[in-house]
Amino acid sequence: xxxxxxxxxxxxxxxxxxxxxxxxxxxxxxxxxxxxxxxxxxxxxxxxxxxxxxxxxxxxxxxxxxxxxxxxxxxxxxxxxxxxxxxxxxxxxxxxxxxxxxxxxxxxxxxxxxxxxxxxxxxxxxxxxxxxxxxxxxxxxxxxxxxxxxxxxxxxxxxxxxxxxxxxxxxxxxxxxxxxxxxxxxxxxxxxxxxxxxxxxxxxxxxxxxxxxxxxxxxxxxxxxxxxxxxxxxxxxxxxxxxxxxxxxxxxxxxxxxxxxxxxxxxxxxxxxxxxxxxxxxxxxxxxxxxxxxxxxxxxxxxxxxxxxxxxxxxxxxxxxxxxxxxxxxxxxxxxxxxxxxxxxxxxxxxxxxxxxxxxxxxxxxxxxxxxxxxxxxxxxxxxxxxxxxxxxx
Amino acid sequence: xxxxxxxxxxxxxxxxxxxxxxxxxxxxxxxxxxxxxxxxxxxxxxxxxxxxxxxxxxxxxxxxxxxxxxxxxxxxxxxxxxxxxxxxxxxxxxxxxxxxxxxxxxxxxxxxxxxxxxxxxxx
Numbered sequence: 001x002x003x004x005x006x007x008x009x010x011x012x013x014x015x016x017x018x019x020x021x022x023x024x025x026x027x028x029x030x031x032x033x034x035x036x037x038x039x040x041x042x043x044x045x046x047x048x049x050x051x052x053x054x055x056x057x058x059x060x061x062x063x064x065x066x067x068x069x070x071x072x073x074x075x076x077x078x079x080x081x082x083x084x085x086x087x088x089x090x091x092x093x094x095x096x097x098x099x100x101x102x103x104x105x106x107x108x109x110x111x112x113x114x115x116x117x118x119x120x121x122x123x124x125x126x127x128x129x130x131x132x133x134x135x136x137x138x139x140x141x142x143x144x145x146x147x148x149x150x151x152x153x154x155x156x157x158x159x160x161x162x163x164x165x166x167x168x169x170x171x172x173x174x175x176x177x178x179x180x181x182x183x184x185x186x187x188x189x190x191x192x193x194x195x196x197x198x199x200x201x202x203x204x205x206x207x208x209x210x211x212x213x214x215x216x217x218x219x220x221x222x223x224x225x226x227x228x229x230x231x232x233x234x235x236x237x238x239x240x241x242x243x244x245x246x247x248x249x250x251x252x253x254x255x256x257x258x259x260x261x262x263x264x265x266x267x268x269x270x271x272x273x274x275x276x277x278x279x280x281x282x283x284x285x286x287x288x289x290x291x292x293x294x295x296x297x298x299x300x301x302x303x304x305x306x307x308x309x310x311x312x313x314x315x316x317x318x319x320x321x322x323x324x325x326x327x328x329x330x331x332x333x334x335x336x337x338x339x340x341x342x343x344x345x346x347x348x349x350x351x352x353x354x355x356x357x358x359x360x361x362x363x364x365x366x367x368x369x370x371x372x373x374x375x376x377x378x379x380x381x382x383x384x385x386x387x388x389x390x391x392x393x394x
Numbered sequence: 395x396x397x398x399x400x401x402x403x404x405x406x407x408x409x410x411x412x413x414x415x416x417x418x419x420x421x422x423x424x425x426x427x428x429x430x431x432x433x434x435x436x437x438x439x440x441x442x443x444x445x446x447x448x449x450x451x452x453x454x455x456x457x458x459x460x461x462x463x464x465x466x467x468x469x470x471x472x473x474x475x476x477x478x479x480x481x482x483x484x485x486x487x488x489x490x491x492x493x494x495x496x497x498x499x500x501x502x503x504x505x506x507x508x509x510x511x512x513x514x515x516x517x
Contacts, residue, residue: 282477287438287509291477293485294502303446303502319504321399321446323420 063226064109067235072102074242078249087256090142091249097135098242104128105235126165133175134158140179143197143245144186149178169212179205200244207237267299274300279307283315290317395431397421400447403466407439407510411466414444441480442506443469448499452488460491477505 075098082091107124110116134154141148157174164171183202186194210219211234223230274296282290294305302322309315396402398420401413418429436442445465452460468487472480481503488501 287511289475289477289507289509290505291479291481291507292502292504293478293481294500295485295497296500297448297497298500301500301502303448303500305502305504307504317444317504317506319399319444319446319502321448321500321502 063231064105067239068102068105070239071098071242074246075099075102078246085253088253090139093135093139093142094245097132097139100128100132100135104132122166126171129172130158130161130165133172137175137178140182140201144182144194146182146186172208176205176209196248200241204237204241207234270300278305283307285315395429397429398423400445400450400462402442402444403469404434405441405470406437409470411470436508438508438510440508443503445503446500448501449488449503451499452492453495453498454491454493455495460488477507480505
């Protein structure tokens with residue numbers, strides 16, 4: 001209400017209701033009710049009340065802005081991280097949780113400080129919190145390395161929460177039950193591994209639960225005074241929870257990065273090993289030109305190529321393709337194929353037990369040089385296919 | 395011998411084409427599968443190409459496959475006298491065909507060329 005409305009000593013009597021956010025900020029989520037207090041006053045007193053309310057509003061906005069900025073800031077950071085990495089879907093879910101929570105706080109603050117109807121509070125603030133907790137439950141399953149919650153369970157929680165949204169302040173209870181259940185399951189599975197994620201989650205859950213209880217039943221107060229302002233303990237815990245999750249997620253991403261570097265290094269080694277298995281040069285055969293080329297689509301390939309000479313002087317050339325691509329195919333490619341290879345001096349080296357019936361069959365083969373073999377190795381049961389090489393016959 | 399693989403190509407000097415078809419399923423698919431070794435003439439000037447399916451399963455932007463027909467055509471048209479040159483030419487054709495599309499499968503090829511004997515001319 002503008003100050004100009006009130007003129008000193010004017011014989012005006014007005015009915016005035018002022019909700020002092022400086023006192024009620026801590027219970028913002030449950031304290032906004034259109035029930036007064038109302039009283040009859042004159043213009044001087046009304047001006048004094050308005051002055052006090054505006055001062056309280058300014059003081060209350062500071063912690064609100066800190067919480068909102070903190071939550072949305074961390075949420076945006078996590079969202080950008082997810083966009084950059086496109087891995088760890090918990091990053092996305094947790095970012096959406098934080099952004100939805102931040103937006104709900106913006107809406108709640110607007111409702112509280114503008115004096116808008118609490119209808120908006122129920123229509124905007126609470127449904128946004130429902131959405132936020134849906135994402136939190138989905139993120140928690142991934143944080144705690146549990147199986148994702150079934151959509152039926154999530155849908156049931158959402159329906160129940162929506163049904164409670166317009167009636168009670170206990171509308172988050174379905175989500176809180178799910179979160180506690182997930183934490184307990186994860187801790188029973190592996191307390192040591194899951195405690196860093198489960199503990200902040202449980203503390204946060206208890207803080208929300210505490211906020212919905214009557215003041216006499218609360219474990220800790222809903223708000224505390226600090227530097228002339230009132231801080232919501234729940235919002236403070238929420239902010240600390242978001243910060244803890246950010247640190248834990250960064251640590252997990254860093255661990256992922258180290259693992260990727262290790263795997264990349266091993267793949268480099270595998271690529272080098274595979275290249276060394278290819279013939280180093282085409283054989284020089286009088287009257288013939290021989291050429292080969294191989295390029296893998298992944299770090300290592302599933303194709304195999306070999307050229308070697310038999311004791312009879314015949315040249316054997318093999319082109320093989322293992323079903324599949326990448327490392328699995330490369331492993332099947334290298335392991336079962338153990339043909340004798342030519343040494344530098346051109347001698348055939350029989351590798352003892354690696355000598356196969358197939359080699360013997362090839363040695364028996366007739367026909368002028370070079371002999372050619374073109375085959376396809378199935379990914380099915382490579383060990384058995386190794387034995388069956390002996391069944392090739394001329 | 396071809397064990398369940400794409401048919402190899404033999405291009406004779408006159409341009410006639412013969413394919414070396416698979417004589418059985420891929421190894422490991424069926425227990426007790428038997429394969430036969432094929433012997434064929436390989437006159438002077440003939441060329442042979444064995445390749446893996448990644449060579450024919452190269453796709454371009456409109457999802458059209460390179461296919462064995464194009465591969466054979468390209469191999470037939472090769473005028474290079476050495477096999478490395480032939481394979482370079484084929485790889486270049488595959489690259490041009492695929493354009494910006496990334497290679498989807500491993501590609502391996504082996505080429506063999508029997509050179510024409512140089513006839514000595516007596517004075």
